[in-house]
Amino acid sequence: MAEKKVLAVDDSATIRTSISFVLKQAGYEVVEAIDGVDGLDKAKADKFNLVITDINMPNMDGIEMIKQLRGTEGYKFIPIIALTTENQDTKMQEGKAAGATGWIVKPFTSEKLLAIVKKIIG
Template sequence: MAKTILVVDDSSSLRQVVSIALKGAGYDTIEACDGKDALGKIGGRKVHLIISDVNMPVMDGISFVKEVKKLPEHRFTPVIMLTTESQEAKKLEGQAAGAKAWVVKPFLPAQMLAAVSKLVLP
């Protein structure tokens, strides 16, 4: 059975690019437009990995990661932040919230898929 990856970004074109790359590598995807939307979509579903933007309306990526980590079924779900943010302070904030990797946009799909394959839950 394919593993499911949640893609959270306020840019629909970016969600589409990431989803196409992931589907091409054999993953299923769930797409959400911000943290709040994502929290609504993962309730009760097994998600093997989350890829999230940092800067989004309604609920930003770091707040979203903090909320996800409070959910017992998603406490150990790995999170990759996919963002234009490259400052060390933001990265540390993301790590403190529970992010396992930080990929800066623009990114190469191969680079993102390498991070995904290392972190995705069995």
């Protein structure tokens, strides 16, 4: 079976690096994007099993990227995890309404991230 591909979208290089490190260690292929615009371009150019995105980013935020991804061919049912410092219900509702599958609040542990990814895409 081919490696599962994960798109990690975050404007923080530190967060992207830690997501990549944890998931690559577990055997996933990870592609990084620096914001929603970059994430959307990379998602359209390739096929991913899972998208992990920050919410607060420059150029295009995670909510807008999720909305656009959901309207993109092949991404209607791909799981999208919102990774954010936002833990208010309103933001979570907004994320869910946009099409987010789940929510991880920062700071997160590598164990928690890996457990969620494994649960979602195996």
